Amino acid sequence: MDAVDVLIAGAGPTGLTLACDLARQGVACRIVDQSAGPGGGGRGFSLKPRSLAAFDDLGLAAAVTTAGSVERRTRFHQGTRRLFQLDTPPAPVTGTEPYPNVVALPQWRTEELLRDRLAELGGKVEFGRRVTGVAGGEVTLADGERVRARFVVGADGGRSTVRRLLDVPFTGRTDQDTRAMISDVRLTGLDPAGGVSMWLSADRGVAVARPVADTGVWQVVTSLGPHLAGDQETLQRLLVERSGLPGLRITEVLWHSVWRYNVRIAERFRVGPVFLAGDAAHVHSPFGGHGMNTGIQDAYNLGWKLGMVIRGLLPERVLESYEAERMPVARAILADSDQRMSGMMRWRFARPLAGPLLKRGFARQQRVTRRDHPVYPAGPLIGDGGGQPAPDGSLPTGARLFDLFRGSHFTVLGPGAVPGLDPDLVHVHRVGGDFRVVRPDGYLALTARTPGPVRDYFDRLTVARSVPVSLLQGRIRGGSTLAE
Ligand SMILES: Cc1cc2nc3c(=O)[nH]c(=O)nc-3n(C[C@H](O)[C@H](O)[C@H](O)COP(=O)(O)OP(=O)(O)OC[C@H]3O[C@@H](n4cnc5c(N)ncnc54)[C@H](O)[C@@H]3O)c2cc1C
Structure with a gap:
């Protein structure tokens, strides 16, 4: 039986991000996916600033920002009548905020860039390999192969096999009557320069058409309600009816799916050595662009x-x-996206006069979405003054903080030495002001006036270290990847 440190089930954005993070640490990891090969549609389109900061650390932010675009314009219509146009100029990049904007990139492209990065780090997705059994750290694949993993991560989406095998309840509700068609298409009759178009209509539902920059492809979403068929003819008909544009023609459907409204959360995110992450742990409405x-x-x-x-x-x-x-982050997101979804259902019935109100509401949502990041509460890993993402910045030496943070290690910034810290675990840099401890995921863990609390933080954290199985197996390539 093959043995590995981590087996990841599912190579969507969640599994791929984890695989990149583990690969750069030299952890022996396998990532398997039941699909025959790469695919899937646009789906998750918005990469928020915190995701971009994570990608910066993982070494793919430049590729993502180059491939993506910042959406500047959305046009809202009530039937054929234009209600308003929302122009959103990109926020300026600053020294403390290198990623101030939401980057639009279809999910298939984000996954492609993650796979490219994984390949650079020496990893590879094993497609056509379905997880069918999980018992503790022993995983069975559909072809009968058995793998012993120290840890298993179920990143296998909303219908997670891993979650079902663990018997973890997925609590919440499914609304079979609230459905939508999501398609990646080529079309004629709309100008991509007009940006995103949204048609809200009291009796005929909602349609959204969003151009994918520089590709000639559009993501089209149409609400369906309980009775309409989710086929491509219906898609064409609904788009024309709701937009009032008879010349709007879909010329090619590249990907097509029907979505049902689900708001659910796994009651546990971990059972022994098995973890659940991403849609396997929580699903909700696409409003707010939270999922991916x-x-x-x-x-x-x-x-x-x-x-x-x-x-x-x-x-x-x-x-x-x-x-x-x-889990608290997921719960808050479920509540937020549920609220946005209910708001959206109400706006469908808006009268044209409600335009200014809608405009203010959407503009506020966009601002909130840009600034959206969870705050972690105090706990063993978050001490006094911690819990927020640490901002970027530059030191008098010219060094950029995000460069100092890059890699899987803690960073201590402070006016003096903190004796006794393990250099594989913590990198220390002399900087004026208070001592600040930054976690490997860029979150501020602690601020302190003196080195004592910093020392205590790491003493508490590292007490009773476990035996490094991979080191015993001789499979760790090395520690931090930070090059200073
Ligand atoms: C219309 C729409 C719009 C959206 N817009 C946004 C947005 O703007 N921003 C955003 O952040 N999110 C958005 N989302 C949500 C986003 O698409 C999902 O949250 C995201 O795909 C979740 O990623 P994941 O990796 O957890 O799961 P998935 O992407 O579902 O990946 C799971 C993978 O696991 C594989 N798998 C399943 N079972 C097994 C098994 N037994 N063995 C091996 N492999 C298995 C699957 O083949 C799949 O590749 C949107 C979703 C929809 C439907």
Whole structure:
């Protein structure tokens, strides 16, 4: 039986982010996916600033921002009548905020870039490999192969096999009557320069057409209600009816899916050595653009913890913080997206006069979405003054903070030395002001006037380190990847 440190089930954005994070730490990891090969549609389109900061750390932010675009314009219509146009100039990049905007990139492209990065780090997705059994750390694949993994991560989407095998309830509700068609298409009759078009209509539902920059492809979403067929003829008909544009013609459907409204959360994110992440742990409405971003953040929260435990730098109990930190975030996101969804259902019935109100509401939502990041509460990994993402900045030496943070290690910034810290675990840099401890996922863990609390923080964290199985097996390539 093959043995591995981590087996990841599912190579969507969640599984791929985790695989990149583990691969850069030299952790022996396999990532399997039941699909025959890469595919899937646009789906998750918005990469938020926190996801971009994670990608910066993982070494793919430049590729993502180059491939993506910042959406500047959305036009809202009530039937054929234009209600208003929302222009959103991109926020300026600053020294403390290198990623101030939401980047639009179809999910298939984000996944492609993640796979490219994984390949650079020496990893590879095993397509056509379905997980059918999980018993503790023993995983069975559909072809009968059995793999022993120290840790298993179910990143296998909303219908997660891993979650079902663990018998973890997926609590919430499914509304069979609230459905939508999501398609990637080529079309004629709309100008991509007009940006995103949204048609809201009292009796005929909602339609959205969003151009994918520089591709000639559009993502089209149409609400369906309980009775309409989810086929391509219906898609064409609804688009023309709702837009009032008889010349709007779909010339090619590249990908097509029907979505049902689900708001659900797994009652546990961890059972022994098995973790759930991304849609396998929580699903909700697409409003707020949370889904893919939350999965990326789940993976980024779990990646350094698993890696440091496997590398023997932290004790296994650190892994308890994954559910403690991520479950409240998921609950808050479920509530937020549910609220936005209800708001959307109300706006469908808006009268033209409600235009200014709608415009204010959408503009506010866009601002909130840009600034959207979870705050972690005090706990073993978050001390006084911590819990927020640490901003970027530059030091008098010219060094950029995000460059100092890059890699799976803690960073201490402070006016003096902190004796006794393990250099594989913590990188220390002399900077004026208070001592600040930054976690490997870029969250501020602690601020302190003196080095004492910093020392105490790491003493508490590292007490009773576990035996590094991978080191015993001789499979760790090395520690941090930070090059200073
Ligand atoms: C219309 C729409 C718009 C959206 N817009 C946004 C947005 O703007 N921003 C955003 O952040 N999110 C958005 N989302 C949500 C986003 O698409 C999902 O949240 C995201 O795909 C979740 O990623 P994941 O990796 O957790 O799961 P998935 O992407 O579902 O990936 C799971 C993978 O696991 C594989 N798998 C399943 N079972 C097994 C098994 N037994 N063994 C091996 N492999 C398996 C699957 O083949 C799949 O590749 C949107 C979703 C929809 C439907």
